[in-house]
Amino acid sequence: MTQDSQHGKWTISSSDDDEDLHRSNTTVTKPPRLTDSNHNSHKPDSISSSKQDKQAQETAAVVKTEPQLAPVGASSSTLVIGSDARQAAHASQLTPVKYESSPSFAGKRKKESDDSGWALSDSDDDDDDDDDDDRVKKENRSSVQQKVPAVKSSLSPKQKKPKVEKESRPPSPHGRVYYIDEPDDFFETSIPHLNDTYRLYLNKVTGLDRKYNSGALHIRDILSPLFGTLKESVQFNYCFDIAWMVQQYPPEFRDRPVLIVHGDKREAKARLIQQGQPFSHIRYCQAKLDIAFGTHHTKMMLLWYEEGFRVVIMTSNLIRADWYQKTQGMWISPLFRRLPAGSAASDGESSTFFKRDLLEYLASYRVPELSDWIQRIKEHDLSETRVYLIASTPGRYVGSDMERWGHLRLRKLLYDHTHPVPNEENWPVIGQFSSIGSMGLDKTKWLGGEFQRTLTTLGKSSLHPAPPIHLVYPTVEDVRTSLEGYPAGGSLPYSIQTAQKQLWLHSYFHRWKADTTGRSHAMPHIKIYMRTSPDFTELVWFLITSANLSKAAWGALEKNNTQVMVRSYELGVLYLPSAFNRTTFPVQKNQFPATASSDAFPVPIDLPPKHYSTGDQPWIWNIPYTNAPDTHGNIWVPS
The missing domain is CATH 3.30.870.10 (Endonuclease Chain A)
Known part of the structure; x- marks a missing residue:
């Protein structure tokens, strides 16, 4: 069924419990485009559960058309991985919509909350109040896919001609190519200083002043020989770009066995395996996801060296975008040495029972x-x-x-x-x-x-x-x-x-x-x-x-x-x-540049937190933002 709101008409199929986290990996072939939108708001149709299920399935069949498999060995510039939101971001990077004018999105609102700025729909029955029998029924429904059409300016071509003056548009730091190369000193060339007390690190970010990357690590640093002579590894994650991941291993380790632990099924699994076809040293392990709307979201490396064993638990997917200009974190274990021959399996336990x-x-x-x-x-x-x-x-x-x-x-x-x-x-x-x-x-x-x-x-x-x-x-x-x-x-x-x-x-x-x-x-x-x-x-x-x-x-x-x-x-x-x-x-107040190990804890956000001001709105990925350009001079028009 469809519902109108101040943000345009969007399509609903069924339960939305954490739907944003549970999209199959797909390849985007269409860039964001400008289309007409209706701004009127009305109450959604009321339909029976069985009819809704059937209609949801029909809707999903139309909306969720399976894309063609990506070519073997596709580069990260053509391979799109992750949620619908990530796909929209990739399409925006490939074919950005430049800021030229500000289309009007004024429309009637059904109901508002003080200072919220969002329209409140009338279909607010909470799925999570269901008893267990209803919950089982909910899990058997088709998954939700909401579609917010992009918005086209109502201005005529004649009205559109005056463009924003160049000096009023923030310059893109990347020019025509989205990714820029990291500087020569971006990656570690000597044993990095590690905080031995807490072993908590941020990732390096391309484009920041050097001091804000001090003490931070890139995936290439983690996999480098400086951390150990790698024999084999396991990569647990949600999103993978296999070709990019392989390139992050140093040349001398690039053919060492890698096990990929993932949660993909059916077509998504086939696409993942197809990514790895050029790499004979990669094997796959599919995590069981027997409950609807679940994902394999764990992000961990197990690294086995000639010298011992290491665990890395992190927040980054194994795709370039997550290691490029995002704030990520990771815990890196000490190098765990091998126990003497004949030791019991319970030996080598920590006071926190981490091994168990x-x-x-x-x-x-x-x-x-x-x-x-x-x-x-x-x-x-x-x-x-x-x-x-x-x-x-x-x-x-x-x-x-x-x-x-x-x-x-x-x-x-x-x-x-x-x-x-x-x-x-x-x-x-x-x-x-x-x-x-x-x-x-x-x-x-x-x-x-x-x-x-x-x-x-x-x-x-x-x-x-x-x-x-x-x-x-x-x-x-x-x-x-x-x-x-x-x-x-x-x-x-x-x-x-x-x-x-x-x-x-x-x-x-x-x-x-x-x-x-x-x-x-x-x-x-x-x-x-x-x-x-x-x-x-x-x-x-x-x-x-x-x-x-x-x-x-x-x-x-x-x-x-x-x-x-x-x-x-x-x-x-x-x-x-x-x-x-x-x-x-x-709490450590001044983290950058990183210095010697400290007893103070390196909290990776500013304290105290700053409450939203009047007019601040949380980022919502699937509505347009056209009133002001971003740092690349573009607007956001999800297709």
């Missing part, structure tokens, strides 16, 4: 391709690790298994290994992420209920205060003025369909502001969660993870809180002061 938990996570895949790696890890000493593993793996869990995965795993660790603090109701929780799922008609449905209880757990206190929650998510202006310009929003797939159903969420939003770090121009794809003191100078815990703000990633309670359901694979590491013989972590 990593083995348990790998075993959850239930695939033979990982059996050799499970054995290798058993043979190594991981006792130096001082972080806790926080993982999600698909399934429905009851009893003690509920605390093994997702946000209940985080709650359990905070309960066991932290302590209450005075006036803890004033200690805010901060979350930063790059995508947002559907969370219900109001905060009590999930965010302000079970998830808030997890985030606010401190030790065994029976108190459950409701401290401030600051959610950091970029505004339209943040995206527009970024190094990438509007295409940076392709990695922020928050849709208008989801946003209109949860306007209440926007009151939590704070800007991606990095004025003191100088990294505000690199849009975030990093995901972090933490709890700080009221003056933002101390941390009681910090988490870097692949998990965005969604129930699919973190899990949701079912059956009167006796069961938790998790849809996706996710992975992150939790820092707790007790593992570092501290009561809190002091």
